[in-house]
Amino acid sequence: MPLVNISLVKGKPREYVRAIADGVHQALHETFHVPADDLFQIIHQCETEDLRYDANYLGVQRSNDIVLVHIVAGRWRDTETKKALYKRMAELLAEKPGIRAQDVHIILSPNDRDDWSFGNGLASYVKD
Amino acid sequence: MPLVNISLVKGKPREYVRAIADGVHQALHETFHVPADDLFQIIHQCETEDLRYDANYLGVQRSNDIVLVHIVAGRWRDTETKKALYKRMAELLAEKPGIRAQDVHIILSPNDRDDWSFGNGLASYVKD
Amino acid sequence: MPLVNISLVKGKPREYVRAIADGVHQALHETFHVPADDLFQIIHQCETEDLRYDANYLGVQRSNDIVLVHIVAGRWRDTETKKALYKRMAELLAEKPGIRAQDVHIILSPNDRDDWSFGNGLASYVKD
Numbered sequence: 366m367p368l369v370n371i372s373l374v375k376g377k378p379r380e381y382v383r384a385i386a387d388g389v390h391q392a393l394h395e396t397f398h399v400p401a402d403d404l405f406q407i408i409h410q411c412e413t414e415d416l417r418y419d420a421n422y423l424g425v426q427r428s429n430d431i432v433l434v435h436i437v438a439g440r441w442r443d444t445e446t447k448k449a450l451y452k453r454m455a456e457l458l459a460e461k462p463g464i465r466a467q468d469v470h471i472i473l474s475p476n477d478r479d480d481w482s483f484g485n486g487l488a489s490y491v492k493d
Numbered sequence: 494m495p496l497v498n499i500s501l502v503k504g505k506p507r508e509y510v511r512a513i514a515d516g517v518h519q520a521l522h523e524t525f526h527v528p529a530d531d532l533f534q535i536i537h538q539c540e541t542e543d544l545r546y547d548a549n550y551l552g553v554q555r556s557n558d559i560v561l562v563h564i565v566a567g568r569w570r571d572t573e574t575k576k577a578l579y580k581r582m583a584e585l586l587a588e589k590p591g592i593r594a595q596d597v598h599i600i601l602s603p604n605d606r607d608d609w610s611f612g613n614g615l616a617s618y619v620k621d
Numbered sequence: 622m623p624l625v626n627i628s629l630v631k632g633k634p635r636e637y638v639r640a641i642a643d644g645v646h647q648a649l650h651e652t653f654h655v656p657a658d659d660l661f662q663i664i665h666q667c668e669t670e671d672l673r674y675d676a677n678y679l680g681v682q683r684s685n686d687i688v689l690v691h692i693v694a695g696r697w698r699d700t701e702t703k704k705a706l707y708k709r710m711a712e713l714l715a716e717k718p719g720i721r722a723q724d725v726h727i728i729l730s731p732n733d734r735d736d737w738s739f740g741n742g743l744a745s746y747v748k749d
Binding site: 507613 | 628665667670671672673674675677678679681683689691700703704707708709710711712722723724725726727728729730731
């Protein structure tokens, strides 16, 4: 169910970008109970001047390798589950493609079960 | 009021993309009580590798013609209204430009009446 | 904390686009209590046919200089605070780069304190 928007500065090799996307999905699978085949991602590769960030907000040292992961997902996850997601996603992206944890940013936008149609004109998560 | 983000793989003729956008708006007009002139859409034509989807999640057979329609809209629609939107949007895009219902995906992000300013620095839907 | 998506039609000078982004952030700082260094923006410079809008909805005369500012931000701001944001953002963009108030559109998507990770794998706004 999540709809994932991943934004980063363009210029990275395709395998690097793919590793980010795979790590994001793996973290959702492991911590958010997202099925392995529930994969819907849009990747935005931005010009440098079109992705603006503060390099020091909250004392976190960010670089031009920053990744902004914006996830639309159901609102029923609790705070502990969200914390597990953040921790695991930072770990996985540090492993591959090797992004510093300071550069991994995650923003959740909650919605409800009846807010999703995954094809066939149906509300996929509503039981009739 | 809706803010509509439509994402698809680039390479389609302009008329094809326009027909998608028109069909999305028509479905909102018919089922979501969106005025005909309440049209605000951003179309994202992505590289193939930047729009990732599972081709079989929930048993729905998806193709590279997949369209992801992400709609920010007021939270006051009920489940029946949302189901009508999904059904009608799939029907209209099947008619024109001829997209299989399996490839039409719709995600709603709810917000409130005071979350919209349609110009002039005003909260457009708040009664003073 | 806000995640800001700014969409406009491409073709403007870099300084013009930068002035929009700066004005958007300044308005958030002045009215929404966003720290000066809490800056995270993605700018989408669209083809003309990929940013669709009605030129007269609600009687507001829009032009191809339209700017759509979509802000993901915490849900705890009240209506008066939101109205102040809309007013101030329109004022600032009118000053620089000189955008008509009719062309400034702002959409808020609310979320919660535990929906944000600004690096290091932590829920940045959750107190342990």
